[in-house]
Amino acid sequence: MPRLSAWFVRAALVYLGLGFTFGGLLLANKGVPLHPLTWRLLPAHIEFLLFGWTLQLAFGVAFWILPRWQTQRGDVRPAWAALILLNAGIWLVALTGWLDWPAWSLALGRLLEATAIIAFAIHAWPRIKPWVEAPA
Numbered sequence: 001m002p003r004l005s006a007w008f009v010r011a012a013l014v015y016l017g018l019g020f021t022f023g024g025l026l027l028a029n030k031g032v033p034l035h036p037l038t039w040r041l042l043p044a045h046i047e048f049l050l051f052g053w054t055l056q057l058a059f060g061v062a063f064w065i066l067p068r069w070q071t072q073r074g075d076v077r078p079a080w081a082a083l084i085l086l087n088a089g090i091w092l093v094a095l096t097g098w099l100d101w102p103a104w105s106l107a108l109g110r111l112l113e114a115t116a117i118i119a120f121a122i123h124a125w126p127r128i129k130p131w132v133e134a135p136a
């Protein structure tokens, strides 16, 4: 597995653990109220599981497995940028909900996430190609 895929998948697993833990706390809080601020974990729960776990796992596996040119994966810089932008965006959105930060930080977080998706698409687009069959 390439180094970037290892980072994506490791980070995804950490978000899975955090996201399920927050989900469990939210669920428990519905039956037995734990703390008035527990409900503020909802944006982090959603962000960690939808973007941190699901999307990041897809990015990691796609970077690893999409067709290559011999051993080369093309321009890998946008894919590395996607890792950094996506994680910065996830934390900004999660912390905005948690700490009640202003609306602009939510918008900035979403912008970082959208830019990460565009950056990954720029990397992956040329790699989406059919096999060229060898002549019989």
Ligand code: HEM
Pocket: 020, 022, 023, 024, 025, 026, 027, 045, 046, 049, 050
């Ligand atoms: C990949 C897995 C998961 C995803 C993508 C996910 C996503 C979401 C989303 C989008 C919401 C907001 C729903 C809304 O506002 O209508 C939500 C709410 C919630 N989730 Fe999850 N979730 C996942 C797993 C879990 C797990 C494992 C638990 C519990 C152990 C959990 C507990 C909750 C609770 C308690 C709420 C609040 C429900 C309410 O509005 O009353 N989630 N989740």
